Amino acid sequence: MARKSGSHAGITGPRVRDAAERLFARHGYAAVSMRQIAAEVGVQAGALYLYTRDKQSLLFDLMQSHLRDLMQAWQAVPEGDGPAARLEAFTRFHIRHHLARPDAVFIAYMELRSLEPENFKVIEALRKRYEDVLEEILRDGAAAGVFTVPDTKLATMALIAMLTGVNTWYRDSGRLSRDRVEDLYCDMVRRAVGA
Amino acid sequence: MARKSGSHAGITGPRVRDAAERLFARHGYAAVSMRQIAAEVGVQAGALYLYTRDKQSLLFDLMQSHLRDLMQAWQAVPEGDGPAARLEAFTRFHIRHHLARPDAVFIAYMELRSLEPENFKVIEALRKRYEDVLEEILRDGAAAGVFTVPDTKLATMALIAMLTGVNTWYRDSGRLSRDRVEDLYCDMVRRAVGA
DNA sequence: CTATGATCTGAACGTCTGTTCAGTTAATCA
DNA sequence: TGATTAACTGAACAGACGTTCAGATCATAG
Numbered sequence: 001m002a003r004k005s006g007s008h009a010g011i012t013g014p015r016v017r018d019a020a021e022r023l024f025a026r027h028g029y030a031a032v033s034m035r036q037i038a039a040e041v042g043v044q045a046g047a048l049y050l051y052t053r054d055k056q057s058l059l060f061d062l063m064q065s066h067l068r069d070l071m072q073a074w075q076a077v078p079e080g081d082g083p084a085a086r087l088e089a090f091t092r093f094h095i096r097h098h099l100a101r102p103d104a105v106f107i108a109y110m111e112l113r114s115l116e117p118e119n120f121k122v123i124e125a126l127r128k129r130y131e132d133v134l135e136e137i138l139r140d141g142a143a144a145g146v147f148t149v150p151d152t153k154l155a156t157m158a159l160i161a162m163l164t165g166v167n168t169w170y171r172d173s174g175r176l177s178r179d180r181v182e183d184l185y186c187d188m189v190r191r192a193v194g195a
Numbered sequence: 196m197a198r199k200s201g202s203h204a205g206i207t208g209p210r211v212r213d214a215a216e217r218l219f220a221r222h223g224y225a226a227v228s229m230r231q232i233a234a235e236v237g238v239q240a241g242a243l244y245l246y247t248r249d250k251q252s253l254l255f256d257l258m259q260s261h262l263r264d265l266m267q268a269w270q271a272v273p274e275g276d277g278p279a280a281r282l283e284a285f286t287r288f289h290i291r292h293h294l295a296r297p298d299a300v301f302i303a304y305m306e307l308r309s310l311e312p313e314n315f316k317v318i319e320a321l322r323k324r325y326e327d328v329l330e331e332i333l334r335d336g337a338a339a340g341v342f343t344v345p346d347t348k349l350a351t352m353a354l355i356a357m358l359t360g361v362n363t364w365y366r367d368s369g370r371l372s373r374d375r376v377e378d379l380y381c382d383m384v385r386r387a388v389g390a
Numbered sequence: 391c392t393a394t395g396a397t398c399t400g401a402a403c404g405t406c407t408g409t410t411c412a413g414t415t416a417a418t419c420a
Numbered sequence: 421t422g423a424t425t426a427a428c429t430g431a432a433c434a435g436a437c438g439t440t441c442a443g444a445t446c447a448t449a450g
Contacts, residue, residue, distance in 0.1 A: 031225035165356025192387040
């Protein structure tokens, strides 16, 4: 059979990643077959193996690059002045970044159990590093007497869960704009830490 | 082949549900086969069909009875006096109930996408009813001037996400007791709504 | 002691799975 | 023009999937 068009421009690799991300997020890793991903790209299943070693690597690479992007993007955010400003910056960054990449976020949170043990360790460590960012802000704020957090670790987990939850309900077609959502979460976070 | 013991006491049904709940929570619905569930129960795969119509019904029944239990258990909680007391009662109830049934909770939140459309509608409606409980408490509190919540719906989603998140990190072997966790979350929730 | 009915086995079904690979196609380079 | 190489197909592999069912097994009732 002839190919549809003559373009051999080499954009198939990214298209495989995009299709996998979309399908994994929608249906779950285990429920998506390599043939479904291939069909989404417009290619036969065998061709996928030019771009990935196997299905597991596809998942792992998606999660790893998502978490690396997340850390890198955070480090590009100008450091705030004092714990309160840094907490607000983190809150806004987290919501903005998560709303912009809902599929990648969904996968990173839901498909940990689909990772083989070795891969799991890598991803878990990256996740931990991101949570440490918030924990450090809270610890500094508590030490400075700016925040009231009886337990820093618990507060970290509680706030991360609250913020990440925005992805479960926010829709662009909804009632609130992204900026408004950011503002409202900032209010709640500030009050939750007693600042 | 002979059976292991002569007991025909009829406890296989519940054991199928338990095994399915455990395995679905651990590996995900799509990743678990009927043969794995059967092996966990100590039976051949065909025997499962004496207790469930098919795999999908197994998932649906687990989710439905979990959510029904949740609503029923909440209705058994004595109604608090005023919005602040009701919010504390809800917070404590939610955490206690969720920590007691981590597998069922995990499934109810993670496997919505594994439900066929018709089943999804039913489960989604039950979930909505539970969220409405919290939303009503917040609305009443805001109306009475006891809470400061600029947006009731957003606050509902934010608090539910925060509270449910406890299941992702809490371990019995950990640093904090369940009661202590309850207390700390209550503090954060109270402050988050400005009470 | 036989009959009944519930419980379960073991094999079978058609289909789908991830992955490999020899061969085809088309663009690129000398 | 001919050789090279990257991109891709289509078929094949062995095994797993959900589900069905005739027949075996066994506690109990009559």
